[in-house]
Amino acid sequence: MATLNDVAKRANVSKMTVSRAINHPEQVRPELRDSILHVMAELNYQPNAAARALVSRRTRVVKLTIFEDMDTTEPYYMMLLAGIANELNQHQYALQLATRNSYEVGECDGYILTGIRQKNYAWVEQLKQPVVFFGRNQQGYDYVDTNNYQAIQDSSAYAIQSGYTNLVFVGIAVDEPFEQDRERGFRDFITANQVSGQLVQLANHCHVATDYVRQHWADFPSNTAFICASDRLGIGIEDGIILQGKRVPEDYGVIGFDGVLLNQIASKRLTTMKQPLEAMGRAAVRLLLANIANPGSPATPHDQEKIIINSRLSIAESTR
Amino acid sequence: MATLNDVAKRANVSKMTVSRAINHPEQVRPELRDSILHVMAELNYQPNAAARALVSRRTRVVKLTIFEDMDTTEPYYMMLLAGIANELNQHQYALQLATRNSYEVGECDGYILTGIRQKNYAWVEQLKQPVVFFGRNQQGYDYVDTNNYQAIQDSSAYAIQSGYTNLVFVGIAVDEPFEQDRERGFRDFITANQVSGQLVQLANHCHVATDYVRQHWADFPSNTAFICASDRLGIGIEDGIILQGKRVPEDYGVIGFDGVLLNQIASKRLTTMKQPLEAMGRAAVRLLLANIANPGSPATPHDQEKIIINSRLSIAESTR
DNA sequence: AATACTTATGCAATCGCTTGCAATAATGTT
DNA sequence: AACATTATTGCAAGCGATTGCATAAGTATT
Structure with a gap:
């Protein structure tokens, strides 16, 4: 696996310039940047997520925790998943799936919580990270809900x-x-x-x-x-x-x-x-990413932000 | 967030001893180990996954890639998810969910692939990591399937x-x-x-x-x-x-x-x-983890391992 | 043409942990 | 009791990236 250093040598620049070419492209001379990108492609370079996370303290991972038992085949969550996964992908974030009793391996930048019940709030409080809920809550956490x-x-x-x-x-x-x-x-x-x-x-x-x-x-x-x-x-x-x-x-x-x-x-x-579960999923992601980008909004109650997306009646054959 | 060093100082040992107390408990004197574990609990120490992954080259993350469109509410996958998520948790692995066109962020130790079609195999081949499929394939990859x-x-x-x-x-x-x-x-x-x-x-x-x-x-x-x-x-x-x-x-x-x-x-x-989707999900995880633990089985064809779990007829009211 | 600014690039340190080897202590052997 | 083993612990280096500051080059100002 090629590293930043490999690319740097091959492109006759320092690691830093390569790093900038990736993360702050505007800071590096266009022609140089192009040649660096070219070398990157040549070497099939992929930044090492672990190294990145270690120093930047950003994992680019969001955890979706489903509190209900996952044994039940609940298509509800599958629709949510679709919205969440797609929106995260657009923002170059990865989705990590967890159930309440998951081993707490793998850090993340924030949580989307669903299927939560009153008894679970204690667990939520000890999370010192941005959190977005599915469904109204009186604890002051941001949430996405339907009307x-x-x-x-x-x-x-x-x-x-x-x-x-x-x-x-x-x-x-x-x-x-x-x-x-x-x-x-x-x-x-x-x-x-x-x-x-x-x-x-x-x-x-x-x-x-x-x-x-x-x-x-x-x-x-x-x-x-x-x-x-x-x-x-x-x-x-x-x-x-x-x-x-x-x-x-x-x-x-x-x-x-x-x-x-x-x-x-x-x-x-x-x-x-x-x-509109897909849309609600996407909204939850956007809200969470905003909270991550804009710190000062940990998992503790603050100015609660709410996003309500309306449900619509789908008329079929069980009513006249 | 407490680090290994914090624990070491507090416990009057070197980082290494703490690290061993976690990863190779048998190598450290029982009483000392207990006191270290005690300090860890006291400081609410959680190993930093990124640092760990960086040096050990193990992320403890498995990626489930669903090739079919996720827009469709397919309960099939939800059942699979249940089995996979639960089994991974038992092995202290995290599950990362991806669709085929996901941004390739976040490395992992191996892949479980489902909903795959012929046209996707090119993508699979360039993966140089352990892979397990859902469903028979003639490309030589390990798989779990039903009969x-x-x-x-x-x-x-x-x-x-x-x-x-x-x-x-x-x-x-x-x-x-x-x-x-x-x-x-x-x-x-x-x-x-x-x-x-x-x-x-x-x-x-x-x-x-x-x-x-x-x-x-x-x-x-x-x-x-x-x-x-x-x-x-x-x-x-x-x-x-x-x-x-x-x-x-x-x-x-x-x-x-x-x-x-x-x-x-x-x-x-x-x-x-x-x-038996739940069981098939669990089996896929076990097979994949075995491949991860036992290298020499990258995403390239090798001795293909197959796990077949039988479906059973569930008799109800649409037959006499 | 000399000074002050930008703009581009590089250097060194560091994130938190694990690997390999060295050192010490404890135990066993004759 | 002197030596060989084995069980414990520590040291130093380094994984691959990013941060902050320093330096070099380029442009504008008077």
């Missing part, structure tokens, strides 16, 4: 406009900001618009939703729309309705959340509140 | 045993080893068992499969079983059949491949040939 509150209001409004007369919000049984925001959105909506409605929390699995429909069928008059907090729940609810011999969307409506399963199961055309 | 040939034979045999009398293999329209193996398995099966059957290749999307069923419906006598090369295709085929007013599994059977969508869509109980 959960408004999104559920939009879904609800759409259901009412479509002629459904009773709403059921099917939430996820976790005590996290995103869920709180959605529930608040729903409650405020039915109050403000004097709509008949109820709210329930379930574990986030299809069959749980399906079971729920069966067990509580008496509660759901015809013309009810189910506003769900995930596509999984939406699909489960839809199946439950069909098992009762009713039609979707004629008799009952279903609206999901996330918009992540739909692409795969084309025939399951669920109307859903689609999160 | 595609036998798996399709098993699926086919199961369909016949279940009383279906005509088979259709619905393959993916790519010219890659995994597809070749599956098609060969199918052809050999119908030949050897004198079963009536046909073979088709489609783009790997639900709706393509659904359309295919509609357009070629005349070709499918009742009691046909579709052996599909992916769950997506399987789900699409199933929908196509139902749209024709026929019943699954009574009139027609459908068997998928991968076993990766099922967990999410509980109601879509597709019989499928389930790939």
Whole structure:
């Protein structure tokens, strides 16, 4: 492997000039720079990241830590990954993937955290590095989120406009900001618009939703729309309705959340509140890189920066 | 951040002894070692990965390169990721994620490659580092794979045993080893068992499969079983059949491949040939780490090592 | 034409750690 | 008890790059 020195000798300059030709091109005479670049290509020179990191204290690595179990096949994260990886690449940063219990090997310049729960904040605090969250938090950390509150209001409004007369919000049984925001959105909506409605929390699995429909069928008059907090729940609810011999969307409506399963199961055309996960991933990267470039914003609470990217209703066949 | 020197001073030993206490514990007197570890904990010492990598030429980073576009939400990769990430963590290695067109920042000790196509091999060859592939290859690189040939034979045999009398293999329209193996398995099966059957290749999307069923419906006598090369295709085929007013599994059977969508869509109980992706991911890591530890096995063809982990039929509701 | 500025380049030190060899202490052998 | 082994520890060098300061060359100012 060629080193800076090899290039320098071959180009008849000092290491420093080569280093500058790479990192501060404007500081070196154009013709000389070109000849250096030429030698670099000739020798197939690649800067040694370790040496660089050692002295510059910049690893050019960002760590994405997913707190939820990775055993579950969660396409949600895959979409996020796409956005994050692509944006990092554009900035010539590498992405390192970690789960909460990863061995803490390999330093990085900052963290993107997702799937985080209250209990994990202690761990976050001892990180003395820039951090960006996925999802609202009250600890003062920067975050990227979608407009959960408004999104559920939009879904609800759409259901009412479509002629459904009773709403059921099917939430996820976790005590996290995103869920709180959605529930608040729903409650405020039915109050403000004097709509008949109820709210329930379930574990986030299809069959749980399906079971729920069966067990509580008496509660759901015809013309009810189910506003769900995930596509999984939406699909489960839809199946439950069909098992009762009713039609979707004629008799009952279903609206999901996330918009992540739909692409795969084309025939399951669920109307859903689609999160712009790719864009959110990119935004998180940009925010984090800004924090890295602009120090004085460690993992400790400071002026909290928020980026909210709106979800949009993707209308399909589970609503009329 | 505490350095090796800080620990050494505090513990009244030389840096070297501290270094040994970490890397070669057996070489340092037990009581001394304990006191050093104690000081390390006290100072919250973390070895500097960059410095380490610089001198030892080991980064303790493995790069997973996914060649397919990451825009597609492919849960397949998420399962792989789970296995790879977990196994790497156990060996105190970090996982770095890259797409083919990633900026080549950050060195690593080896590569796990997946989603690779023929055209990418040129890129692989110029990698002068240990490499493990997902999927068979004829270039001589080590790989982990599932028993595609036998798996399709098993699926086919199961369909016949279940009383279906005509088979259709619905393959993916790519010219890659995994597809070749599956098609060969199918052809050999119908030949050897004198079963009536046909073979088709489609783009790997639900709706393509659904359309295919509609357009070629005349070709499918009742009691046909579709052996599909992916769950997506399987789900699409199933929908196509139902749209024709026929019943699954009574009139027609459908068997998928991968076993990766099922967990999410509980109601879509597709019989499928389930790939042990988590185990395959772990195996790939172990194979790669062995290659790293045991040099003389660069990215150039050598004695090709193969690990085959069998897929198993997961029987559900789309077959009788 | 002499001085003051820029602009380009080089030198030396250093980042934190590990490799190879040397030195010391502890143990065993006859 | 003198010597050969083995177990522990330390020293010095250097991995490949970047930072800060010094120097040399080039241009502008009066």
